[in-house]
Amino acid sequence: MSDAPLFAAREPIFPKRVSGFYRRLKWWIMGITLGIYYLVPWLRWDRGPALPDQAVLIDLANRRFYFFFIEIWPHEFYFVAGLLIMAGLGLFLFTSALGRVWCGYACPQTVWTDLFLKVERWIEGDRNARVRLWKAPWSLHKWRLRVTKWVIWLLIAMATGGAWVFYFADAPTLLRDLVTFEAAPVAYVTIAILTATTFIFGGFMREQVCIYMCPWPRIQGAMMDEGTLTVGYRDWRGEPRGKGNARRRAVAAEVGPALPVRYGAGADADKDTAAPRLSREGEVLGDCIDCMACVNVCPMGIDIREGQQLECITCALCIDACDEVMARIGRPRGLIDYLALDDRPPVLPGEHAPVRPFGNEVPEDQGAATGVPTPTAAARDGLDADATATTPIEGDPAPAPNAAEQPFTTSHSQDWTPTANWRHVLRPRTILYTIVWAAIGAGLLAALYLRPDIELTIAPVRNPTFVTLSDGAVRNTYDIRLRNKHGEPRDFAFSLTSDDDMALMLEGHAGVTVTVPPDATMLQRAYVIAPPETDAAQDERTTIGFTIRDTASGEEAHRETIFNGRGNNAR
Amino acid sequence: MTDKKRIDDETGTETTGHNWDGIEELNTPLPRWWLWTFYATIVWGIIYTILYPAWPLVSGTTRGILDWTTRGEVAAQIEAVNLSNAEMTQSLIEVDLGVLERNEALHRFAVSAGAAVFRTNCSQCHGAGAAGVQAAGYPNLLDDAWLWGGQITDIADTVRHGIRSEDDPATRWSAMPAFGEMLSEEEIAALTTHVRSLSGLEEADPQGATLFADQCASCHGDEGTGDRTLGAPDLTDAIWLYGGTTEDVTYTIENARFGVMPPWGERLGEAQVRAVAAYVHGLGGGEAQVGTTD
Numbered sequence: 001m002s003d004a005p006l007f008a009a010r011e012p013i014f015p016k017r018v019s020g021f022y023r024r025l026k027w028w029i030m031g032i033t034l035g036i037y038y039l040v041p042w043l044r045w046d047r048g049p050a051l052p053d054q055a056v057l058i059d060l061a062n063r064r065f066y067f068f069f070i071e072i073w074p075h076e077f078y079f080v081a082g083l084l085i086m087a088g089l090g091l092f093l094f095t096s097a098l099g100r101v102w103c104g105y106a107c108p109q110t111v112w113t114d115l116f117l118k119v120e121r122w123i124e125g126d127r128n129a130r131v132r133l134w135k136a137p138w139s140l141h142k143w144r145l146r147v148t149k150w151v152i153w154l155l156i157a158m159a160t161g162g163a164w165v166f167y168f169a170d171a172p173t174l175l176r177d178l179v180t181f182e183a184a185p186v187a188y189v190t191i192a193i194l195t196a197t198t199f200i201f202g203g204f205m206r207e208q209v210c211i212y213m214c215p216w217p218r219i220q221g222a223m224m225d226e227g228t229l230t231v232g233y234r235d236w237r238g239e240p241r242g243k244g245n246a247r248r249r250a251v252a253a254e255v256g257p258a259l260p261v262r263y264g265a266g267a268d269a270d271k272d273t274a275a276p277r278l279s280r281e282g283e284v285l286g287d288c289i290d291c292m293a294c295v296n297v298c299p300m301g302i303d304i305r306e307g308q309q310l311e312c313i314t315c316a317l318c319i320d321a322c323d324e325v326m327a328r329i330g331r332p333r334g335l336i337d338y339l340a341l342d343d344r345p346p347v348l349p350g351e352h353a354p355v356r357p358f359g360n361e362v363p364e365d366q367g368a369a370t371g372v373p374t375p376t377a378a379a380r381d382g383l384d385a386d387a388t389a390t391t392p393i394e395g396d397p398a399p400a401p402n403a404a405e406q407p408f409t410t411s412h413s414q415d416w417t418p419t420a421n422w423r424h425v426l427r428p429r430t431i432l433y434t435i436v437w438a439a440i441g442a443g444l445l446a447a448l449y450l451r452p453d454i455e456l457t458i459a460p461v462r463n464p465t466f467v468t469l470s471d472g473a474v475r476n477t478y479d480i481r482l483r484n485k486h487g488e489p490r491d492f493a494f495s496l497t498s499d500d501d502m503a504l505m506l507e508g509h510a511g512v513t514v515t516v517p518p519d520a521t522m523l524q525r526a527y528v529i530a531p532p533e534t535d536a537a538q539d540e541r542t543t544i545g546f547t548i549r550d551t552a553s554g555e556e557a558h559r560e561t562i563f564n565g566r567g568n569n570a571r
Numbered sequence: 572m573t574d575k576k577r578i579d580d581e582t583g584t585e586t587t588g589h590n591w592d593g594i595e596e597l598n599t600p601l602p603r604w605w606l607w608t609f610y611a612t613i614v615w616g617i618i619y620t621i622l623y624p625a626w627p628l629v630s631g632t633t634r635g636i637l638d639w640t641t642r643g644e645v646a647a648q649i650e651a652v653n654l655s656n657a658e659m660t661q662s663l664i665e666v667d668l669g670v671l672e673r674n675e676a677l678h679r680f681a682v683s684a685g686a687a688v689f690r691t692n693c694s695q696c697h698g699a700g701a702a703g704v705q706a707a708g709y710p711n712l713l714d715d716a717w718l719w720g721g722q723i724t725d726i727a728d729t730v731r732h733g734i735r736s737e738d739d740p741a742t743r744w745s746a747m748p749a750f751g752e753m754l755s756e757e758e759i760a761a762l763t764t765h766v767r768s769l770s771g772l773e774e775a776d777p778q779g780a781t782l783f784a785d786q787c788a789s790c791h792g793d794e795g796t797g798d799r800t801l802g803a804p805d806l807t808d809a810i811w812l813y814g815g816t817t818e819d820v821t822y823t824i825e826n827a828r829f830g831v832m833p834p835w836g837e838r839l840g841e842a843q844v845r846a847v848a849a850y851v852h853g854l855g856g857g858e859a860q861v862g863t864t865d
Binding site: 005006007008009010205208212343461462463464467468470471472475477505527532 | 587596598600601602603604605606662698699700702709713714715805808809810853856
């Protein structure tokens with residue numbers, strides 16, 4: 001056996017602070033999603049005195065689900081099934097249009113990790129300070145920072161677990177019971193479990209959850225295609241990467257202007273797209289200055305320039321980081337951007353491929369041969385690359401011997417125009433998903449508004465099918481379930497539809513009216529008696545109907561069933 | 572088999588050094604916490620087998636130091652239910668059965684309990700649906716014909732002491748003579764015709780009517796309407812305990828019938844007797860209590 005390690009310790013990741021459009025978007029989404037999560041149980045909704053006044057409540061004990069004006073009973077679980085199908089289709093839709101946008105913006109793991117990172121930065125400082133602290137021996141200072149951070153994390157985690165249980169019981173009552181230690185043990189156990197998972201997943205496991213525990217990366221990866229917008233690196237524009245040498249600038253000006261392929265036709269001409277950057281050896285460089293800003297901000301600890309990876313949750317923070325650098329070096333934004341895999345310059349037969357294969361890491365030896373730097377381990381950790389931009393230094397120009405041979409100067413590519421983003425979003429596939437999604441939604445809405453408030457179901461008692469009474473009459477028995485979805489008790493009046501003159505009797509009631517409690521189902525046994533000489537008593541089967549009428553509202557519900565007579569079974 | 576580990580050209584990943592006919596294995600290490608999780612499950616498993624029944628032995632298994640069993644759990648649950656029902660059960664024992672229905676909660680409790688008692692103890696003869704078995708003379712409990720009375724107290728008495736039971740001195744007792752040895756075949760045929768005519772199945776037979784008045788009316792009544800104190804069936808209604816065909820009635824007259832039911836008072840206890848009486852009374856044919864005022 002070799003001594004190769006089969007198990008690897010987690011490499012700590014210290015994502016750097018970043019600002020920009022996507023960061024702001026993520027703050028907004030975090031605020032909205034966490035706000036919904038923590039506050040919704042406290043919203044009230046008046047349903048009358050008999051029913052809970054919590055707007056969103058999953059009442060497991062009474063088997064009811066309340067959502068504002070909607071109340072779902074267990075037998076209406078198809079609403080939940082429909083919503084789950086819609087959620088699934090919504091995931092297809094978003095994933096086919098925007099890739100792992102769920103992972104990057106809305107997944108609880110991402111949102112809470114983001115929040116925990118915010119706390120971490122607030123307590124321990126930005127990336128460099130955190131790296132130093134991590135390396136430092138355990139001093140009083142380090143303990144103080146660590147314990148402070150853990151306590152705040154723990155409070156957030158407890159609030160998270162605490163908010164969860166409020167969805168299952170009346171929130172104000174439960175809160176009072178919780179603090180007076182009178183709540184049900186299951187509430188405390190649930191809070192404890194969710195506190196532990198939030199604390200561990202958000203504080204310590206982080207990207208490990210996404211990479212090793214979560215099935216979504218695999219599933220979503222299978223739902224994307226080459227037309228899907230996802231976070232990617234425009235390697236044809238960025239490569240070969242390098243710090244650049246400003247002293248070669250004047251010479252570079254003679255090489256250009258021949259680089260629209262890097263940006264596509266119609267790129268912003270005001271930008272300094274014409275003058276290429278040159279390496280110390282005189283090689284024409286791409287826009288990537290290899291500053292590692294994209295790596296340093298990545299919460300997953302990957303290098304987006306290596307192409308699409310399982311680890312990438314498309315949080316888009318590398319876009320913000322890179323845009324900031326591009327602005328500082330006077331290049332157009334979007335070296336790292338939302339782009340589709342098929343959205344790249346064309347390659348004509350017999351030409352150099354202008355770019356290396358997307359998604360494959362250049363082997364180290366090849367990278368060295370072509371002058372493309374491969375990140376060293378230290379660089380990938382970003383420990384020596386904290387500066388996000390290198391300002392070119394003015395100096396002596398020098399000849400650029402290889403410049404003319406650079407593949408990016410091919411002229412045919414100047415006609416290439418990137419596909420507009422809306423074309424990636426609006427595709428037959430996404431439109432089809434939207435239609436199916438909307439159709440199910442419309443169906444559910446229709447079902448919601450068409451469902452009756454009173455219902456009855458009839459289960460004829462079949463053991464025995466009928467009973468002969470002493471006067472020769474035939475009696476059938478029915479177990480009838482009466483459903484009253486109103487918030488107050490209702491009186492239901494029974495009536496019988498039949499061709500014969502049959503008698504209806506309700507067990508335990510003198511008349512034919514029963515009172516059904518509010519928001520409840522009642523089981524009522526009913527007897528129907530056919531006098532001896534009627535057809536119903538003599539035939540084998542007769543169809544009869546039960547009607548219940550809500551005496552208050554006049555609402556009616558009707559069901560047909562079978563009456564069994566003596567028929568061939570006659571004595 | 573084992574080679575030196577090296578860096579794979581294609582992927583840049585280190586190999587494990589395992590080599591099978593030139594096929595090498597890349598080393599993509601699992602996270603270490605995964606390993607610790609695996610160890611934790613092993614520890615959990617060991618603790619579990621110490622606490623709970625686990626390892627199979629020649630007979631049975633190791634018991635586990637918690638001494639937990641599914642049977643024990645069920646017994647504890649039953650015990651807990653009995654305990655929570657103790658008050659209701661006591662009320663049921665003490666209540667005046669005739670007015671049980673006025674106490675809605677207690678009545679519901681009795682009927683629910685009675686249904687379970689019935690399924691366990693009574694359904695073997697009377698059927699799960701309580702419709703009885705005519706061929707065997709097990710009465711249908713759903714209809715409105717009662718041999719010994721259909722008030723809830725009557726039913727409770729029948730359950731408590733049984734019918735024609737030699738084990739219980741308070742049992743309901745009567746015996747119909749077998750007329751096969753006393754009457755001629757012709758007389759029995761006439762009697763059969765008369766008995767069937769009482770419920771309109773045949774035309775009346777004067778000879779049979781005379782025989783009936785002489786032989787049968789003392790128990791079944793002059794009109795044939797029966798006598799509940801003797802458990803003598805009403806012969807004028809549409810219900811036949813042993814069947815109403817000519818053959819059935821002839822057989823009954825010739826050989827008599829002697830339906831028995833064991834006494835359940837001792838075996839079930841008073842609470843269950845009352846519960847099952849309430850259940851049977853509520854099956855559709857129960858009669859209102861006489862002598863109670865509403």
